[in-house]
Every structure is written in structure tokens, then in C-alpha cells.
Amino acid sequence: MKNVNDPPDNHVRVLGGQGWVGLVGHLGTEATIVNAARVSFGRMKEEMDERDIVLLDYLIENRHTSPLEHVVFTFSVHCPLFVRGQWHRHRTWSYNEISRRYTEVDLEFYTPGKLRKQAAVNRQASVESDFDDRDLRERMCNHNKECLALYNRLLESGVCREQARGVLPQNMMVTFWGTVDLNNLLHFLDLRDSEHAQWEIREYAKAIKQLLRPLVPNVFKTFEERVCRLRK
Numbered sequence: 001m002k003n004v005n006d007p008p009d010n011h012v013r014v015l016g017g018q019g020w021v022g023l024v025g026h027l028g029t030e031a032t033i034v035n036a037a038r039v040s041f042g043r044m045k046e047e048m049d050e051r052d053i054v055l056l057d058y059l060i061e062n063r064h065t066s067p068l069e070h071v072v073f074t075f076s077v078h079c080p081l082f083v084r085g086q087w088h089r090h091r092t093w094s095y096n097e098i099s100r101r102y103t104e105v106d107l108e109f110y111t112p113g114k115l116r117k118q119a120a121v122n123r124q125a126s127v128e129s130d131f132d133d134r135d136l137r138e139r140m141c142n143h144n145k146e147c148l149a150l151y152n153r154l155l156e157s158g159v160c161r162e163q164a165r166g167v168l169p170q171n172m173m174v175t176f177w178g179t180v181d182l183n184n185l186l187h188f189l190d191l192r193d194s195e196h197a198q199w200e201i202r203e204y205a206k207a208i209k210q211l212l213r214p215l216v217p218n219v220f221k222t223f224e225e226r227v228c229r230l231r232k
């Protein structure tokens, strides 16, 4: 049996290699989208042609989104708990996750490669800065180790996993599966590959684009060239 903490073959690493997002499987192609859009005519096509690409453009630009919902993707995501918290706000995804009520193995913590400073104007944003953060990052690592030691101590004392996990920090890495249709995925990418989003979740959104661009190239071309540009 495979370990769920091992990435799928088709994956992209993020956060300096500690995190990843991988494609577990998918249903449908760009031909599925145009077939769904033309279902009222009772005809189906196997291959895309130029007219279909024009139709795809039209659907995306005009937010005629229901045909996109026939294409579905399942991802496996390895990310810090705080990224998972942001991700799971997207209610149109279906999720399953490793439970710390069941297992205490493979505990791992995200150590940022660089610390950012608090943004002066935007209260939820950060800015890159060239300060010497080595001591602070080392302290973060030590803090993680102390949390892990306390967690293990609680388990050794017979405390249940569901309570002991309360001492594990927000940068604990978690693995979950998320399934979403293409329409809601584009909405997620629009919000999360944005300068308003936290750098860490933005890394995942960019990685998803990298995974999907070869599978739905025309959709991404229109989405990135027109829809994203219009919103800037």
C-alpha cells in the first residue's frame, strides 16, 4: 500500500521542496466542455477544432460556466495547516484529510526559507525584506521541536491523540485530497494566484496551473490572457 504522504507521480514541489501538490486523477477534456455546451444540438466531437477553441473562449469570457463543471480534478496536497485553513474556505471542493485522531506518525513542520515583514498599509499582507532572520528561524525550528517533544510526552503518558494534537503548531504539514470542477478551480486560482493572497498558498495555485496547463491549454490561455488581465 502507498503512503498518502508520498506525492502522486505528477506533482509539483513548492515552499522550498517541503510542500507539494499532485494530480491524483481527472475526468474530462476540453472536448468535454464544448460537447457539454453543444449538448442541446445532440452532437458530439472527439477532437477539438478552431471553432471549438472560439467557443471555449466565448464560454470563459462570458462566464457561461456550467459546461466547465463537467471537467473534474482530484489533487493531493501537502501543505502547512495554515494554508489548509485558507484552502478549505473554498466550499465548492470536496476534501478528505489525514486525521491526527488516527495517526501520530510522519509529523513534519514547515520552516520558511525566508521571513517576511508585516506590510505597513495592508493589515493582512506581508512584504519581502532583506533582514538577517537566521536566529528567528532557528528559534522557530526549536519551538517546533519542543511542541513535538510535548506531543510525544503526552502520548507516552497515555493521553489520547485527539487531545494531544492541540499542542501541535500551525506550521505542521498536513496532507489532504481535494476534488473540484474546472469552473470552481478557475475561481480558486483567480483568488489564490493573486497579489492579495498569502505567498504560501499562491505557490500552490501557481503549481496547479503548471500541472493543468498541458491538460486544458486553451482554457488556461483564455483565462490568463483575458479574464485575469481584466481583473488587474
Ligand SMILES: Cc1cc2nc3c(=O)[nH]c(=O)nc-3n(C[C@H](O)[C@H](O)[C@H](O)COP(=O)(O)OP(=O)(O)OC[C@H]3O[C@@H](n4cnc5c(N)ncnc54)[C@H](O)[C@@H]3O)c2cc1C
Pocket: 089, 090, 091, 092, 093, 124, 184, 187, 191, 192, 196, 197, 198
Ligand atoms: C485574499 C483573501 C483574503 C481573505 N481574507 C479573509 C478574511 O480575512 N477572513 C475570512 O473569514 N475569510 C477571508 N478570505 C476567504 C474568503 O472570504 C472566501 O471564503 C474564500 O476566498 C472562498 O471564496 P468563495 O466563497 O468564493 O469560494 P467557494 O466557497 O469555492 O464558492 C465559490 C462560489 O460559490 C458560491 N457559493 C458557495 N457557497 C455558497 C453559499 N453558501 N451561499 C451562496 N453562494 C455560495 C459563491 O458564488 C462563491 O463565490 C479571504 C480570501 C482571499 C482570497
